[in-house]
Amino acid sequence: IAVLADVTDRGVVDAGFASAANRAYLTRGGGHYLHAEKLRYTNAEAAAALARPGRYHDGADNLRVKEVRVAPGGGNNEGARAERFVVCHHPDAAARDAAVRQRLIEHLQGLIDGSDAWPKRTRDELVGSLRNKPGLRRLLRRTKAGLLRIDRAAAQRESHYDGKWLLRTSDPTLTAEDLAAAYKQLIAVERGWRDMKSSL
Numbered sequence: 001i002a003v004l005a006d007v008t009d010r011g012v013v014d015a016g017f018a019s020a021a022n023r024a025y026l027t028r029g030g031g032h033y034l035h036a037e038k039l040r041y042t043n044a045e046a047a048a049a050l051a052r053p054g055r056y057h058d059g060a061d062n063l064r065v066k067e068v069r070v071a072p073g074g075g076n077n078e079g080a081r082a083e084r085f086v087v088c089h090h091p092d093a094a095a096r097d098a099a100v101r102q103r104l105i106e107h108l109q110g111l112i113d114g115s116d117a118w119p120k121r122t123r124d125e126l127v128g129s130l131r132n133k134p135g136l137r138r139l140l141r142r143t144k145a146g147l148l149r150i151d152r153a154a155a156q157r158e159s160h161y162d163g164k165w166l167l168r169t170s171d172p173t174l175t176a177e178d179l180a181a182a183y184k185q186l187i188a189v190e191r192g193w194r195d196m197k198s199s200l
Contacts, residue, residue: 023170032171036183037085039161045070046166049085056089059177061184064089067176086167086176088183094163101139101158105150108136112148120146 026033037046048070056064066089069082115123123146130137138158141151167179174182
């Protein structure tokens, strides 16, 4: 677990440490955690946080943030301690996400053009070849007749996540803007390490 140098006693958790038990462990002794939630494959609390209405506030570097609190399980558990989430949105990143998705759709369309005339086995082989390419696989659907099509509904669902990420924290003191800035710093550090290792 990485610890941000400028955020004392706050662990920053990746997906492998995101269980409720591990989050509880990090708060022992007065510590706190900051965890980025995946948006596509999320849990009940995170899904509730994303669906919660509210107004974004402008932050540094064109970043928009919105804080929400939801009950454990994403419901209305009376008396339960609410989870604190910060929804972050970056318009420039949203534009990049949309552009990347459009390129994926165009590439996938090129792969399946003419596939209606293929034998079923050939279509199955193409679908199998995308097993390790989730970006493309998410945008492909099969009709009842087994034909391959772009999944426009999936693309529309994904567009709701463009430029967004979700932070979960146990820290009641940091502002939403500070939490978002801290996480962006961690991303920059990790990107630097990856760049150095790849260069070496």
